[in-house]
Amino acid sequence: MHPALLGIFTIAIGVGGCVTYYFSSNWILDNLLYPAKGPNAGRNINRANMIRPWLFLFPALVALGLYLAYPVFETLRLSLTDRDQDGAFVGLANYKQMFSEPKFWEAMRNNMLWLIVVPAMSTMFGLLVAQLTDRIKWGNLAKSLIFMPMAISFVGAAVIWKLVYDARPEGTEQIGVLNAIYVWFSGGAPQQWLTLPIWNNFFLMVVLIWIQTGFAMVILSAALRGIPEETIEAAIVDGANPIQIFFKIKVPQIKATIMVVWTTITLVVLKVFDIVFAMTNGQWETQVLANYMYDKLFRSFDWGVGSASAMIIMLLVTPILVWNVHNARKEMR
Amino acid sequence: MDNIAGTKSSLTWAVHISVAVLVALWLFPTVGLFVSSFRTADQISTSGWWKSLFPSEQNLTIRTAGPDAQGPDGPLFVIEGNLFDGKDAEISVWGISSRAIADFVPGDTAELKKGGRVTVQANGDYRMENEEEFTGSRGIRIFVTAEQPPEFTTENYHNMLLDPKNVDGMAKAFFNTLTVTIPATIIPIVVAAFAAYALAWMDFPGRALLIACIVALLVVPLQLALIPLLKFHLGIGIGKGYLGTWFAHTGFGLPLAIYLLRNYMVGLPRDIIENARVDGATEFQIFTKIILPLSFPALASFAIFQFLWTWNDLLVAKVFLIDSSGQTTVMTAQIVELLGTRGGNWEILATAAFVSIAVPLGVFFAMQKYLVRGLLAGSVK
Numbered sequence: 175m176h177p178a179l180l181g182i183f184t185i186a187i188g189v190g191g192c193v194t195y196y197f198s199s200n201w202i203l204d205n206l207l208y209p210a211k212g213p214n215a216g217r218n219i220n221r222a223n224m225i226r227p228w229l230f231l232f233p234a235l236v237a238l239g240l241y242l243a244y245p246v247f248e249t250l251r252l253s254l255t256d257r258d259q260d261g262a263f264v265g266l267a268n269y270k271q272m273f274s275e276p277k278f279w280e281a282m283r284n285n286m287l288w289l290i291v292v293p294a295m296s297t298m299f300g301l302l303v304a305q306l307t308d309r310i311k312w313g314n315l316a317k318s319l320i321f322m323p324m325a326i327s328f329v330g331a332a333v334i335w336k337l338v339y340d341a342r343p344e345g346t347e348q349i350g351v352l353n354a355i356y357v358w359f360s361g362g363a364p365q366q367w368l369t370l371p372i373w374n375n376f377f378l379m380v381v382l383i384w385i386q387t388g389f390a391m392v393i394l395s396a397a398l399r400g401i402p403e404e405t406i407e408a409a410i411v412d413g414a415n416p417i418q419i420f421f422k423i424k425v426p427q428i429k430a431t432i433m434v435v436w437t438t439i440t441l442v443v444l445k446v447f448d449i450v451f452a453m454t455n456g457q458w459e460t461q462v463l464a465n466y467m468y469d470k471l472f473r474s475f476d477w478g479v480g481s482a483s484a485m486i487i488m489l490l491v492t493p494i495l496v497w498n499v500h501n502a503r504k505e506m507r
Numbered sequence: 508m509d510n511i512a513g514t515k516s517s518l519t520w521a522v523h524i525s526v527a528v529l530v531a532l533w534l535f536p537t538v539g540l541f542v543s544s545f546r547t548a549d550q551i552s553t554s555g556w557w558k559s560l561f562p563s564e565q566n567l568t569i570r571t572a573g574p575d576a577q578g579p580d581g582p583l584f585v586i587e588g589n590l591f592d593g594k595d596a597e598i599s600v601w602g603i604s605s606r607a608i609a610d611f612v613p614g615d616t617a618e619l620k621k622g623g624r625v626t627v628q629a630n631g632d633y634r635m636e637n638e639e640e641f642t643g644s645r646g647i648r649i650f651v652t653a654e655q656p657p658e659f660t661t662e663n664y665h666n667m668l669l670d671p672k673n674v675d676g677m678a679k680a681f682f683n684t685l686t687v688t689i690p691a692t693i694i695p696i697v698v699a700a701f702a703a704y705a706l707a708w709m710d711f712p713g714r715a716l717l718i719a720c721i722v723a724l725l726v727v728p729l730q731l732a733l734i735p736l737l738k739f740h741l742g743i744g745i746g747k748g749y750l751g752t753w754f755a756h757t758g759f760g761l762p763l764a765i766y767l768l769r770n771y772m773v774g775l776p777r778d779i780i781e782n783a784r785v786d787g788a789t790e791f792q793i794f795t796k797i798i799l800p801l802s803f804p805a806l807a808s809f810a811i812f813q814f815l816w817t818w819n820d821l822l823v824a825k826v827f828l829i830d831s832s833g834q835t836t837v838m839t840a841q842i843v844e845l846l847g848t849r850g851g852n853w854e855i856l857a858t859a860a861f862v863s864i865a866v867p868l869g870v871f872f873a874m875q876k877y878l879v880r881g882l883l884a885g886s887v888k
Binding site: 224230334338351468 | 518526527530535536543552554555556557689690694699718723725727728729733735749753755761819821822826853856878
C-alpha cells in the first residue's frame with residue numbers, strides 16, 4: 175500500500191479507534207455495568223466514577239509504560255548482559271569495557287564542555303536579548319527573528335553552519351563566511367574549522383546556542399515582564415543605574431525561571447545527537463555520549479556497551495528529573 | 508520599563524544598535540544558505556554568497572560555437588555569436604590561453620594557433636574569421652574576466668523537487684516526512700486529551716503519584732528506548748516501518764502532551780464544569796462539549812511542538828523507520844546522506860535543506876503565538 179494511503183488509514187484507525195474506545199467503554203460503564211438507576215443508583219454512580227478515570231487513562235498509561243518506562247528497565251538489563259553470549263548476565267563487564275575506551279572518555283569530556291558552555295551562553299544571550307528588546311518598538315520583530323532557529327531542524331542547522339565553516343584551498347575565494355573574515359583579517363591560510371581538535375567542539379556548540387537562545391529569550395522575556403514595577407521604581411528613586419537595576423533588582427527576582435531555562439537546555443544538551451552526527455560524526459575528537467551510543471548500537475552492534483552508555487545519559491539526567499518532580503509536587507500542594 | 512521615571516536614557520541608541528547586530532548575527536547564517544540555494548553551482552564555488560547581491564567580477568571559461576556553425580562571408584569562413592548567450596555582462600579583459608587570460612581588451616583581435624583569428628567585444632559578441640575552413644568538432648575556449656549583474660535561478664529547486672530522475676531528489680523524502688508527521692501529531696493529542704482530563708478533573712487515588720510519574724517521564728532520554736523498542740517491534744512483527752515510527756513518536760510525545768494539557772485544563776473555571784455536572788451532563792459530554800473546545804489553545808500549542816519535533820526528527824526515523832531499501836527515507840536522513848556524498852555541492856545541499864526547513868518555518872511564523880504560549884506553560888512553574 176502507498177505510504178500516504180497507509181497514513182490516512184492509520185489516522186482513521188488510530189483516531190477512530192481511540193474515540194470508539196473512549197466512547198464505548200464509557201457507555202458500557204454507564205449503561206450496562208453500573209446504570210445510574212434502579213435501587214442501587216447512588217452506589218452505582220460512585221462506582222462508575224471510581225472506574226472512569228482509569229478508562230480515560232488506560233491508552234495513555236499503556237503507551238507511556240511501554241514506550242518510556244519499560245525501556246528504562248530493559249536498557250538497564252541489557253547493559254548487564256552480553257548479546258554475543260546469547261544474552262547471558264555478565265555483571266558490570268560492559269561498563270568496564272566502556273570505561274577502558276578512550277573514545278568514551280573523549281565523549282564524556284566533550285559532553286561536560288557542552289554542559290557548561292551551551293546552557294550558560296544560551297541563557298546569557300537569551301537574557302540579554304530579552305532585556306534589550308523589552309525597551310524598543312521593534313522588539314517583537316527582533317525577538318521573532320532570533321526565535322526562528324527553534325523551528326529549524328538540527329540537521330538543517332548543521333547544513334547552515336557547515337556553509338559558514340566551509341573552507342576552500344588557500345588562494346581561492348573563500349565561500350564560508352568565517353574563513354572569508356579570517357583570511358581578510360589575518361591574511362593567513364584558511365582553516366578547516368571542524369577538524370581543529372578542542373576548538374571544533376566549540377564550533378559545534380555555536381549551532382546549539384544559536385538554536386536555544388530563542389527559547390531562553392522567550393521564557394526570560396515573560397519573566398522579566400512579570401517583575402513588579404514597584405521594585406524597579408523604588409530602585410530608580412534610590413538612584414540605581416540601568417546596569418545595577420538589571421543585575422541587582424531584576425536578575426535576582428527571576429532566578430527560579432533562569433534555573434528552569436538552564437535545566438531545560440541542559441536536558442537538550444545531554445541528548446544532543448543530530449548536530450554532531452551530521453557535522454563531524456564524532457571524528458576529530460568531537461564525540462559526544464549520544465553519538466557514541468548510536469555508534470555502539472548501530473555500527474558495531476554492541477548492545478551491551480550501547481545500553482551502558484545510554485544508562486550513563488540516564489544517570490546524568492536523573493538529578494534534573496528528581497528536581498523537576500520535587501518542584502511539581504511542591505506546586506501541587 | 509525604565510522610562511517610568513522619565514529617564515530617556517542616552518543608551519537608547521546603543522540598545523537599538525546592539526539588537527540590530529544580534530538579529531543580523533542570528534539571521535546571517537540562514538540567509539546565506541537561502542541565497543545559496545538560488546545560485547548555480549559555478550557561482551557558489553567561485554564567490555561568497557554575500558557577494559552575489561552585488562555585480563561581481565568573475566573569471567569564466569566559455570567555449571565558442573563549433574565549426575559546424577561557420578558560414579561564408581565573401582572569401583572568409585566566419586563563426587559569430589555571443590559568449591553569454593545575450594545575458595548582461597561586461598568583459599574587462601580576455602585571453603585565449605589558460606596561462607594568459609588577460610592578454611587582450613575588448614575589441615582586440617587574437618591570432619589563433621590553429622589558424623584564423625578571433626575578435627571579442629565588451630558585451631561578449633565574438634567573430635572568428637579564417638581564410639580556410641575551420642576544422643575539428645568543438646569551438647575554441649575563451650577566457651574572460653567579466654562583470655556580471657546579480658543572477659539568481661530557481662533551477663536548483665526544480666532539480667531537487669520536480670525531476671523524477673534525480674536520485675538525490677527530495678520529493679519522495681518530502682512525502683515520507685509528511686506521512687510520518689501527520690499521524691504522529693494527531694494520535695498523541697487524542698490519547699493525551701482524555702488522560703489529561705482525568706488527571707485534571709477526576710478524583711481518584713494515586714492521581715498525584717501519576718502526575719509525578721509523568722513529570723519524571725518528561726525528561727527520560729529517548730536514547731534509552733531505542734533498543735528495547737526495536738526489539739519489541741521486531742518481536743510483534745511490525746518491524747521497521749511507519750507503524751512503529753508513529754507508535755514511537757506517540758509514546759515519546761505523550762508526557763509533554765499530558766503535562767501541557769493537564770496544566771491548561773486545571774486552570775479552566777470550576778463553575779462551568781460543576782454546573783454541567785449539576786445539569787446532568789455525563790463526564791464524557793463534559794469532556795467533548797466543554798473541555799475540548801475550551802482547551803483549543805493548549806491543543807494547538809502541543810500540536811505545533813509535536814509537528815516541529817516529528818518533522819525535524821532524525822534519530823527516531825533512523826532507528827524505527829528507514830530500512831535497507833531506503834524507500835522510506837525522510838528529509839533529515841536524506842540531507843545527512845547528501846552531506847556525506849555531496850559534501851561540496853552546496854547548490855544541492857542548500858536546496859535540500861531549505862526544502863525541509865520551509866514547512867516548519869511557515870508553521871512557526873503562522874502560529875508563533877501558540878508556540879510561545881506552549882513554551883511558557885511547559886517550562887515556567
